[in-house]
Amino acid sequence: EAGVVQSPRYKIIEKKQPVAFWCNPISGHNTLYWYLQNLGQGPELLIRYENEEAVDDSQLPKDRFSAERLKGVDSTLKIQPAELGDSAVYLCASSSGQGSYEQYFGPGTRLTVT
């Protein structure tokens, strides 16, 4: 079974530029999460989807961040414009959401804003 796929793995951009990250969850997983992780710290939730509906986006900085999961499968997270403080690893995770507590994580996208 294929795991959670994320691309790109690494991205370097200049501040004020836009950037987008893509995630393909495990097949059949209805719940999808986007997290931000700073070096050596725990992941912080940005947004959670149940199918195509965003059920928790309270921590998403909506002035510059946006996300979509149009068909309830893969998802895109966008930052526009990027700031220096956005440098971090962006993790995507999925779970079956059927009484299962386990989240399966992708390898993440490491973003560097210069």
Added chain:
Amino acid sequence: TQLLEQSPQFLSIQEGENLTVYCNSSSVFSSLQWYRQEPGEGPVLLVTVVTGGEVKKLKRLTFQFGDARKDSSLHITAAQPGDTGLYLCAGAWNTGNQFYFGTGTSLTVIP
């Protein structure tokens, strides 16, 4: 803001030593998880505990959930270099499937 505090933040030990990592909060959890993350990878689930006082063992790892369900510990016996990584606890405050992660403990086991 992360409401789950882990200690210590960093830990460097020799192979064969024992260690304990703590996860604390002022809130009561419905369930708590422990993950391990290696560099360049996403976290991988080790265990989920749901009952106060529950103890689970996974080979050399022992996980305990506090009686009041506000804290947890991870004990590793005879640490090996392969145990090196970032250990994360994650707690859920209701019966939903949203877990919030702790601050993390970075463990280095020196051969």
